[in-house]
Amino acid sequence: MFMQLLEEIIPNYKDRITFYKVDIDKEIDLANIFQVRGIPHFVTISKDGGVSPGSGALNKETLKYFLEGLLLK
DSSP, X not given: OHHHHHHHHGGGTTTTOOOOOOOTTTOXXXXXXXXXXXXXXXXXXXXXXXXXXEEOOOXXXXXXXXXXXXXXX
């Protein structure tokens, strides 16, 4: 369900935010680096390389608020 929400919202941000989908069953090392303990899980990485802790599924309004906040940084 969260992926469907992302697919709906991503086009609104495609020119300003880069999104990546990772198969954690295939990318085990990457999942360990970002301490993925469950799915859904997302991590943000700023332009300067700063990493924000991952989070689980969000509802549409919270996700939009979160993404807009990233753009203000």
